[in-house]
Amino acid sequence: MADPLLFLDVDGPLIPFGGTHDEDSSLPARVDPALGPLLRALPCELVWATTWMEDANERIAPILGLPPLPMIGWPGPSTAPPGRLQWKTETIVGYASGRPFVWIDDEFGFADIDWVAAAHPAPALLHHVDPSIGLTLEDLATVEAWLGQLGSQR
Incomplete structure (x- = not known):
């Protein structure tokens, strides 16, 4: 059985905002490099779920000591009723294709x-x-x- 997926957002989870809004060029400085080994140690496949797209592999992964990760390509607007679902939700479930997953983000709701x-x-x-x-x-x-x-249920 394939490992579970872990969908990882960048803005918010890896780049905390702390009440300030910096220029884009300084945002990666907020990434905590100590998170990289902890993320790598998890028994799952890491996948970028962020609008940073390839910049996540070029600018964020090296800070964390991560190899280039697969990323979700965002197809366009959600088909969900406005205000009901976070815009990433349907695409993440589609990408998971029935595999167990964790989604770490700061913008979804109940x-x-x-x-x-x-x-x-x-x-x-x-x-x-x-x-x-x-x-x-x-x-x-x-x-x-x-x-x-x-893992204990598999």
Whole structure:
């Protein structure tokens, strides 16, 4: 069975905003390099789920010590009713193709969690990160525990 997927957003989770808005060129300086080994150690396949697209591999992955990761290509506007789902939700579920997944982001809501539970046949964890703080050790411990429970069910 294939490893679960971990969809990773950049703005908010990896680049915390902390109440300030910097120029794009300085944003990667906010990435904590210590997160890289922790992300690599998770029993899953990492996938960029960000509008940074190839810039995530060119500018963010090296800071984290990650190899180039696959990324989701965003097809265009969501077909979901306005205001109901986060614009990435349908595409992430489609990319997962029935595989278990974790989605780390700062912009989904309860409607997304409910929709994924109804539309996706495998287990999924939508883990919200506070964009003012970014991804923390506690967040990663939650993800690791969920992946561990998933592994014990396989």
